[in-house]
Amino acid sequence: MKKTWFKKTVFSYLPSLYVTIAVIVFLAIFIINEVSLKEAERTNRYSTESVIHTVENHLKSIEQRVINQMQLGEGWDEFFRYEGSESSKLRMLNYEALKRVRYLILDDAAIQSIYLYRLRDNMILAESRFESAQTFGDRDFLFHEWSQRAFADRTWSDVRLYNDNMNDNEDHPGYRVISFSQKARLPMGGEGLVVINVSVDALISQIKDIIDPHVSYLHILDGTGQLVFSSTADNIEERMVMNRLHSSVNNWEFVSGLQTGVAFSWMQFISRIWIVLGIATIVFSLAYTLFITKRNYRPIEQLVQLIQSRSDTRAVAGKGVANDEFAFIQKAIDRLIDENALHEAQVQETQLNRRKQAFATLLESDEPLHLEEWNRTLLRLDLPQTFEDGIAFVIEIDHYQAFERKYPSRSDQNLMKFSIANVLQEFVSTCGGKTWSEWNRKNRMTVVYLQAPAETRPPIAATLDSFRSWVGSHLGFTVTIGVGTPANQWEALRTSYRHAIFALQYKLSLGYDRVLFFRDAPKQRGPKTHGYYGEMNRIAQELRLAKQDWSRTVERLFDDMREGDFSDDEILHLFEYFKSGLNQAMEELPHELSSFWKGSLLPEWHRAIERESMDEIAAAIVEICQQAQHSVAELVKTKSSAQTIHQIREYVEANYWSSELCLTHLSDKFNINSKYVSQLFKEHTGVNFADYLLTLRMERAKQLLASTDRPINDIASLVGYDLPLSFGRTFKKSVGMTPSDYRKHMQSAVKLHPVGSDAESEGNHECLREAHRQ
Template identity: 35%
Template sequence: MKKTWYHRLILSYVPVIFLLITVLIFAALSVISEVSIRETEKANRVSARYVMDSLETRLRDIERAVLEEMGGSAALDAFYNPDTPADPLLPYEVSKGLHRLADDHPLIHSIYLYRARDGVVLTLSGLEPAASFGDRAFVEEAAKREGNSPWSGVRGLREWLGEPETEVISLAKRALLPLGGDGIVVVNVKARGLFAIADEMINKDLTYMEIRRGEARLYSSYEGAPGEPSAEPTTRLHSEALGWEVVSGIKPGALLGHLSLLSHLWVWIGGFAIVSSLGYLFYITRSHYKPIENIMKQIQTYHSTAAARQYGSDEFSFIGRVLDTLMNQTAQYEKQYKEDLLVRRRQVFLELLSGRPERSAAQWEELLARLGIGAGARRCTAAVVEIDRYARFREKYSERDRNLLQFAVTNAAQEFAAREGMTVWAEWTDEHRLGVLFLEDGASRESGSPSEVLDRLRTWTPVHLNLSLTAGVGRGREDLTHAGDSYAEALAALRCKMSLGGGRVLRFEDRDGQPAGNIHPYFGRIDSVVRSFRLADEDWDDEVSRLLMALEGDLLRDDGILVLLEYWAGALRRSMEELGGDTLAYWVREAEPELLRAAEELDTLEELLPVWKRTLEELHRQYLAHTDRCGRRGLAGEIRRFIEDDYANADLSLALISDKFGVGAKYASQLFKDEFGMKFVDYLCSLRMEHAKRLLLETDASLPEISQQVGYTHSISFGRTFKKVVGVTPGDYRKYMHPPGPRGMAGESFS
């Protein structure tokens, strides 16, 4: 193809090229400088607006989270309520809420509560008097103000003596809502982290930015340069919510500023040269430019002249680059849209299952339809799929492999549901838990049930992914607003995983209303097993087996089982420390680590209890071997059995034992202590108190009768000894520990 049109263009412009070239060089530099300044000012305004919006959003999020915690925390209400009974665990419960709030918002430096009636401050570390609190001045000033205080300026905070001072911005809210006369809730936000967005958004070589609160300067991009900048600011933004002002502009001398000193004469000369050439250029160019004139007009509808100069020196380059830019922007937009959609889907999923949906059923259906999930779905069923033995799973696989396996589990759940004609929405709510929401419309109720889909999933994963899963399924709900209730039931079903076993589907409706077992009776049985261990009881193995069989046969919640195991390990630890010697060394070296490892790594009692039984039996053999080496075990056992048979004898003493077994009282006392790790008097007292507790709970006998039955001639001596050993009087023990229900304690229900 001949380039005739190209050559005509070249020859047409030759007469004016030499005329304009010199003028345009200088004029162009001036224009470029002005254009650059305008574009920089425009970008500076956008950056300032973004910084202000970001600051408002972050601080409003924190303030909203604090208000939600103040309005929804029963522990916080109890902390400020003067009528609340004293509870030593109350500060811990309130502190847990504060820790959760600080963990959800990384910008929070610290949170503390000031209670006005007794002048105490509850921090993330605990309670302390306000008089010795490091931030007392701010608390006192906030308490004197009427109403809630706005966000403060940047101030130095030192909560403890010797602690380095931290720059924070503080918010003081009166508690409790709505009147706020009980105290102050103070939230301190890290100033450096809050204003980091400003450092990211500006080019310190070209522009500056300041954030002010009245006359006070909260942030400045000038590093070590005191005083106001010499250049006039180009942008001033004021936040009504925060009372702050963002001031920004171009630094003096930036952006070819020296060219602005050129004489405007060059502009006049350039203008004259251009106007003189317009007639000639218009005549020559008109015939050549007509074919692309319409295209340029269409493009310039969406792009400014400055943007045209940025893209190139001729129209064809401009058109080509605009097309390239539009295609790149379209591709980037589609990619960003897909990423944002995944994040948005997870946020909506968590909101739907939170139990606090603020939308109606119709609004939820519309939102899910926009997200491309379950169009027309009304009925929903929630489930939770949990990875069994997650500690081993985490240790075995790298983070990348774990993510791949979790992705495979999610896809498998969706595929199995699709085969049954069901729609599944699945998101990982925790590292080891997959939240699953089955969505159905009226026509899909004849398809498979969620339990069948999950049963296929938990059967498929061990074979193909070498992964064991346990699923909890809640009951179905007729509309999406109650999806949170179904999700709570699914979690409740999983709480009995240790008793019911892993690698299966646990349905809430199978145990609806069935109470979970009570753990309180097991504490006494554990104490009895530990005591029999120390006394080298011959029936110890049978007693341990009965206790383990009872645990395995009862329906207990997972957290209750872990409490019992921790209590058992603690009781054994204390006994081993009292015994000392080789038995304590074996406990520290072998037994205790094995017990704790099993409790941490194994998910079900079926796996866990055999490990505990084997470990405890080996510990018992070690203890018996140690006592046999002393050679006096037989005599000590006879003395112990005599005490157990005759504990109700008020005359039982070392003298009586000395006469009975023909040994000295001092020798008998030392023998008993060596063999069983406790003094004769302490053992007798403990034995009598255990029988007294049983009589108080299982009979209606009076206190004098019980004192006679356990070897005390005077009920006053019995009461004094009982309170010293147990911690409460016999009457209070009977009152508070007497079982109210047919099982001994009130059961805990799934519902």
């Protein structure tokens, strides 16, 4: 489709666009020129200020050196103080003063001359003469300066001609200088005057080194408006002045600017004219744009009117649509697209539902097929009405709950199922023929395969097995395939489908992740499930007896079940029946065992039943039964050991005095291993047997030492020690003192607290024995 309207719109706006852009570009250029001019003015100001600072700093430096000489130099001070008339001394003083003058002049080339005026004798000392002020050539300036009594705000003089010769010379009227005078001596200044003349030409030579006459110009005027220096020959009025700065040190005015020609002045003029032209162009472009937009809007307006006349405006009305034509058009188009997409989705959903309904009618319905209607369905599905060899098989995803946990979102699950269908199509396409597949269960895909002639196709068993291996290797889960019997007509495929389902019903016993054929499924059934009920009840009741080989009995039961050729439902039913028997047996046991069964073992049992192999389920349940057997055995063992340790403790407490009492003696007495006796003591009393026996003997010995006067040797024999020396060492190690010291200590305590001493000792002994019994 040619974009006529687009081209027309573009070309109508181009003139206004280009003109506006051109004006804006030129306007930007001249604005940049203005900015550049401002920048040049600022740069020129910096340059002029640099010149001023150079001149001022130089003059201030001369002032400071002269003042330092007046304050610190001895030659000038002695010159102004001299009052005598001795000629030799006068010449010496003049020499010293002139030496200081020449030193200053030689130190700064800008100093043209320096002379000293002494008020006392009205004499002038210059570099080349010593004469009276009345005959001095610069006497007018000298007397004028001396008449100015206030020196606080003195500045440098205006540019003047200096000549120290009283006789005027027309060929050399004098030097252009600026002068600075300072009264002497400091600080009062009533004895004379020092005049410093600085060459204007020397200062100008420094300024010339700073400025570039090709870029900028500089005019310098003194306080009277006299031109001191000009970098150009033109008149000041003929130049564009950018900066006019004043020096407070020497009262000079510095006028500067750029070396501009006619083109630069013309550009400045044009830049101002162009701003007006730019504003006028923008106004014109706006008017032109409104005119063109109105003309180009006419087709849109006609389209809106057409939509309004051909459709229900309420259907496309919405927020902001009434005032926006493009939104109105967009709304109408979106509504049209939505209606078309909805119609296509409905058509596709209808076709998908018809396809699934036809598939269900073919395989799961018991009603015979109506040939005419079925043939129309086959024609719509692009399937042949007749075929020579067909077969139905069912693909089931193993461990589907684990599959759902691995792919929790419905979209991921559908993607995996779509991959299975596509990969199957790729594998089966090598065999020729056509396939029709549907996911008629969430974990099962049923496939109707119309095979090619037998002489041209590979065996379907090998193809399906290759497909099964590929899924396990590449998709991260496994599938089991149930294959039915061949069929040569559409209704016969129902039987093939039922045979495929029948083969899958033996997945627990035959195994998963394999191809199961109907011909391999058990046809001759073993004993019925009710034949196992009695055996399971007996095994469940024997759990309470805690026999060591009880778990082996459970394993033999499961081995018999494997040989019974049971279907999956029958196997799960037997496991459920066995679980009920174990539940009943556990309910009859103590509460801690039944709680352990319900809280820990039953959840493991439920997880074991979810497995898809008889061997895996049996192995998991045998492990659960072993845990149950172990818990019951531990309970029986605990009850038996508690009774045994009670008897042993009573015997030990009654016969602690016997020197033959030891673990070996108790082992022989109660027919129990000596290590087991020690273990029982540790578990039930918290101490081992030796410490328990030692505590009993030491407590009895302390009682006898405190309450009787029997010899220590007799007491040692009464508590089971044949050797008194061994008794003494053991008593001291246990109590912290010897038996004799303990008797003395207790007798002293009895004297202090005679009432109830024996009773308290006996009471303590009985409390200790009671604590050990507990």
